[in-house]
Amino acid sequence: MTRLMSFVRNTSQENFSQVRFDQQLSFADAHICGLQRETLILFEIYASFADDSDPILTSLVSEVFDGMSMRLIGWCSQTLFDHERRLITGERYFGIIDSTTANRTGFYSLRNVSDRDCSILTVSFGNRTYFWPDIPARKDIVARSITEISSEKQEELSQLLDRRCLFLVDHNILLTSEPTIDNRKQQSPPNALDESAYIRNLSREFSDDERYHLWSHRFYLMHRPNALPKLLKSRTVWDYPSLIDVYGFVNAITQQRTINEIEALELLLATFPDMFIRSCAYRSFMSQIGSHDLLRYLPQLLQIMKCDYDYSSPIIEHLLEQCQRNCQLAHKFYWYLRQLILTESIHFTRYYYMFLALLYIMNDDVRVELQNEYDLCVNLKKIGWEIKESKRNRADYLSEQLKTINKDFFQSGQRSCRLPCQFGFKTNNIDVSACLIFPSYTLPMKLVFNSSSFPSEKYQALFKIGDDLRQDQIVLQLLSCMDQIWQANNFDFRLSLFDVVLTQERCGLIEMIKESETLLDIEKPLGTIKGSFGESALYDWLYKNNTTERDLDTAIDNLMYSCAGYCVATYILGIGDRHNENVMVKKSGNLFHIDFGKYLGDTQKFGWFNRDRAPFIFTKQMLYAMSYGGTSSDAMHEFVDLCCNAFTTLRQNSSLLLLLLSHLCSSNIPNLNYDAVRFVYERLAPSKSYADSITHFTDLVVDSLNSTWTRLNGFIHKMAQPFTSTNSPSSETIPSFVPSTYAITHEDKIKFAQVIDYEKRRVPVKHYLYKFKVERSSITYHYRTYNELYEFYECLIKQFPSIDFEMKMSQQTENRILAQKRLLDMNEFLKKLFTSTNEITESNIVSTFFQTDQRDQQLNDRREKNSEYPMVNNRAKIGIILKYDNGKLYVMIRHASNLPLSNGNEPRPYCKCYLIPDESKSTKRKGNIVNSRNPIFNETFTYEIDRTEIQKQVQKSFEYFMSSIRYTRKTADVLSLRFNQDSSCFICTTRDGIRVFNVEPLAQKFYLEVGHVTYAEMLYRTNLIAYVPADYGTGLASNIVNVYDNQLKTHVLELCFNTSVMSIRMSRTRLLVVLTNKIHIFSFPNQCRLLHTIETKDNPKGLCELSNNDGSIIAFPFNTKSKNGFIQLL
Template structure:
């Protein structure tokens, strides 16, 4: 079920010709050919058609033209009815320019909504109707209850709660103001400018107020009213009444964007206000009428889809068991082994001359851990892949855990006499042994397999998706699972607890049926030395590999572990998941386990913990401890770990859908994170169903999302044309083509007046075509410039610049910038103001994305080239310092040097820890105010570029003489200055602060192992963080290790300069 391809406006054409012949089939049997403009709306085509139809026979059989709609066949080979007659011909994505005129049937409102949802998702949702899978249909119905609940929550409390959904407060997680930020205030007081726009002239009045940083927005409004009425000379009683009357009628809006201070949070907890305090800017807020905001809130009724009203059809048991009379798995004989029959394979496409034989490798897994030895079939010739072989596994049916899965792959064998055999996976697949109804799989199963992903080192892919490939032309394996007289189900909670009690009573010799809490009290004795050993073990980082002795030690003291909630991941890794005796006891422990810190609980969502009960516990921790701000911060990971969920309907999916429907900012990025992966067939069904549920319930915001999707589609078509059809043209010709096409009505309509995908509080107004350009890199990115339409735009920014990229995978950049932002938060909370600049970056599709342009910034290379040939060729290391001094004269010079020093320290530490590569002088930028930042994070975790097998970058991070001269304010012997010592101290503190949170960063990378980034394929890649954070060393040893890295960086700075020289020579003519 793949989404639609971006093949252009017409099949095989990126752009339609300006005029095109359209064949129109009328209900009276006439075929009329019309010459239409590519940007003609359907309503004008219909008018033209009916005018022309008068000249044809049988016109009298036609009704009024308003009784009809057009229908066409799209590029996905889907029949689509076009209800929106404002749509342009070039936007219909027709397979062929043929339109049929019909009378519409069925529920018009639902059909229009379904079409809008399909456009947003990128695939017709009627495809879900065709899926013969009861899990899909049951999920579509069950998730609607979450949608209704969310809609009632956001709209049941009146206009205020609805406003909180549309304009969710952007606040820090904690109201506590860090001491170094508090020090920037005047005795805890903050200066704020309040603006009032007087209608109808739009005259602007401002009032400057000095108030306590922790006062609430309504208190600030009251102060503004007092100041505004000061000239009226009111008595104290009159003033009090005036404030009471008007205070509740207004709310505060951030000038220049769609952000409001709606909730009772301290002013300094609002992110906008806090960022102003940090950078020393005056906050600008606008007083607006509450009623005017509430009146503009869109009504969002819920259209109940027709499929929810259908009675679900009971799915037949493939093994023939009776679903009405199920049998518990644990009632089987404990010695009954698992066995599976491999019958045959089809569509196995191999070169017979290169391959000797093929076989199927199989294994039973819990996450990435094998539950027993892998089993192979016999080897057979490629020409006849039939086995008809029963495979026996060294695990009993009763010991299968809830999350057990069969993993298999068709493998080839190649080898010559006397040479070592080569085994290679040709295709792989996984099958959950229990379905979403807890039923053990039985009977025959045809499993269409998946192509082998890049970087797969093993023959099996146990953490890959479970289920069949929707592409039926791939290799397919036919399996048979044992069939039983009854439907076999996994035991319920009562049976699990009874078994656990029986095991414990058998081991300890007396009955533990008093309950788990008593059991814990009775069995929690432990020596002090053992308790310290246990805590030390539980404090090890997530990548630490437990020995068998350590696993045994943890399990022996499992009851005491309840006193250390954060020990749960380690204890779960110690459980023998192929033993129901241990699993049942673990489930009972988990029932009473105290909630963990949410950042620690994130680990329980990675591929090592597939058990549904464990993941449900993890979600309870997140729901209890994560603020909306933290959910936004970790949303990238939370969306990705949906891939590790066994079933479509799971607590994490329900949680994310509900959050997305009660917080529009979260919903915005939830939509784009899902949509950006709809090209990936392994997740397109799961993500498509979640997108359908979200889009069906997000109300009028669906139209805003579709405006964004339409604009992005236009830009994809444009850049595809530039890359493929205009790639040999000159830059001037390409620019002429860009301006001509973007000036067309359909492009101007699509590319103006919509919400920015990068940040939903920003509106993109009119396109400033004269400021747009095609950048010089190979993928032909577009530098686009929009006006900010906000009435107070001059107080934030008057224009919005974004780079549109088509051809580069921006997911790695997104992850790196997210990590840098989290590092910045940690440093700020610990009193380190390192002024990082994690600019906006968003992947919106297959190698398509957007990047925020940072204002008033230049690459190091651009700055060096301003210093003439000596600067460009790195002979003069003073060029950067001279440039900063030229841009910051007088009192601002010291501030600029301080800002450069802080930001340089932050990026030195961040790029070292993350192993950021390709750090040439076009990937490091400096703002005019002195703030340094890095861009383009295509290489990380030490995957650095190589030349002739050697890494080009020979230093741990970039710290050249140019930077040191700026830090030391122009002194040539930089390392002997007090400024350099201060810089070093900042780096040391920053490094140790991140080291204290090593587990969080390892978890954030681990949760993304399944997303397919080329440089994040395995836990071995993430192990690089253990090395740079020196997690096997003491804090003092780690600091000494980092100090050595810093010395290597500035002593080896000459090697970086040499790399920069060659980069400058190669790119100087093309640098913008």
């Protein structure tokens, strides 16, 4: 883009209502034939002031003219060619735009049209008639093969095209800064782009030599995807002869391949004002997206139009055409245009004409419905302002006004309408009793709308006054963009997105997500200090609201995935002001964030102190919930892996995210400018390698987890707003540990209950759990703590004050003696409870307390299956990432878990890596020591090796292992030998795996490399093998039985026991696991479950035999509890 400047002056120091310049402005170096059709002429008016230190003046752009400091007080712009492509002539009058309007994006005339009292600039142009000619595009351009040039040049071109560049030109700077003029020095306002940053950005994109190199080889790069924007950017001259070549080149590319979505969005940046190029980009973009994509990109498309030379751009016609076919798109378009008419003062005319065009193409019914929506929002805004100013009871006033809306707006007018934030919901009534006012600074109103189609369906929304909701809109759109990228790469982070619509200036509707609570409300039952600094609140809440094991598993899975997604997203977008009332969790476990008033690096501060000191919100409370109350050691590693996958996926697909953000820099939204795009770009760590980016984000996760500022910030917020809640008060009296009230039925009627046992628990803290036996139509068992029973008693007293029995609560530390005493006290209480009146015993609160919950199901199921073999995988694991790129093999050791203790102490593990065979150990790489059983290493070992060499290395490694096994192993390494049931095969276990041999002919059938195995059994000639792996620490038999399917090449079953497994026996219907003094008998192989447990004499050798006739007889060592050593199985 050519920058030419000329100056006129009026040196009068007196104040006049009219200032006359009467000077001719001349651009000596500008020739008409060398100007682009989209050329603009910018007028800026500067003035000097007697008191230049006035704070109002210091915020204005400053220039130095002949040693005198002057301030910019107004500006306007004018296209040199009109819509008929004719050079403008005659006298023109321009409304001066105030200098505080910094955003000047738009390749058409910009002037003040909204203020009738604004200053007017009069300019006379010459009377010479000149038309911009039609430019014939070249038709002889032919693509050439990249192989025709040398490999060195191919590599150079590839590096230039692969370079990460930001094609971001802030049009404000384009119009106002000229670094080559020595006598002008611009001081940008705080929110404008720094001139040096602008120069650095241009210089880091392409040098002059690189531009020439790219453009001169353009014909070899025509087939290269995403190359067109960089090739056009490398073209420095855009005069008439150059455009003939450029247009022909663009036509040739569009005929040979499709310009993809990313490429088209890049060509629609302000960097490319030429309407021929923009029209090509529009056509490609519109051919690839449907109505749903238009909905997603609508905010950007409405900003892109500003850079179109004509009002009637191709995208406007396409949008209006699609609106006639898609009512949802028309609905969204309507509300976005209303928003832009309010907020875009200098582009008001363009958007107003567009708004009229949209109304014109709609039918009468749609227009009436949209007007009803708008009228409803006007009434709601009026109520909101009156609530802020009213001294009456706000809740009563809200109820009165909403009843008036129901009567006067909906019923009398017989109106119904959709909602601005939900096209699919139609209402004709507000549920007044469910509406309320949140006691926060802006006093938002919670509104509940009844459906006009389905009486039971309701829609909840927040009507908020006083905040600029455009920031929330942008953040939510970018979150949706991230979710789209993740979904395309097979990652579902289960984001909970909601809609926000600006209905009038600084007010609008926000969709509310049902069945969700803020972390503040989740923490409240534990109190201010324990809720903020404790770890159990979130897990307890999820446990309470997910009453089956399957639901709890799903909820924790949802929590882990959604938390990972939001951690990455909020970090990249720089979301600030994160505290426990801006983070919410659904009962299904999905975590999500709300209220994005601080974003793109704008942090929340207390005076000068930055309150947002953690990279993002990830607390020990969240990790505790993800690890099932601290019982899973894999949760942290799984969460880190999810975060790193989300982060690296966005890094690899960052173009769409950056382009969407770049197109919004002209939107007048606070803090959304070039610096914001640069902020997001740098948050993606473009200079880091794949391995470094994983290490970088892992460090961020650890820093966030260990940050005390997050919990302290939540504590401070809780103390500052102790009564703030997102929940309406409940009229029910139920214990805090149950999710809802359960009504009693005839079958559920409780006859009696008593405590029959107790046991000590250590997770999450040491406590005693009491077992209740409840007699209904059947016997059920329930597990409660003493504190839970006491809370039940307190709720009972509130509901039935007349009861004459009581429970006592002591603060003593619970031990076995106290637990025994409490068992007696609880049984005395239960006896009195169930001998009281039917009104009490058959009440909902009693039925609710003895309702089977998640804990009851887990403990009862465990006792049915026998708690000696919980199905838990405690084997050590290690996470490794292999990546080959540009002749290098990258081996990244991520983390390990469940490493064995060393003499009862925490191990000090480190990682080593070899490429074997490697007798000289030249490929040895060693990492750092980490003091943990579950270490995070993030060590990357790099090997420069050709891809074919890796394949040879794998083959050599295989041959090496086979040769060493066949010729160097000793018979002492054989740990067990067993024939199968028909003696057609035998199975051999060693310290490195399992071998199965055929008898006739004698030959090895297969080898399983499963490490040190002490015992194995094969089921006839089938594909099932059961074996006992050795203990990692001692080398003796472990407490684990694994079953391997050689056909599926995977383990299909794992059983864990309290003591070591001595031997195994198998038949077609049974699996026997022999322990030191017990034999467990399982159904097998279908639906493996425990059938019997037999106690035996001490049996360290695992002596046991199972007859081959379908496992009907077992022989085992004699035990006094059995009549003899032989048992017939049924």
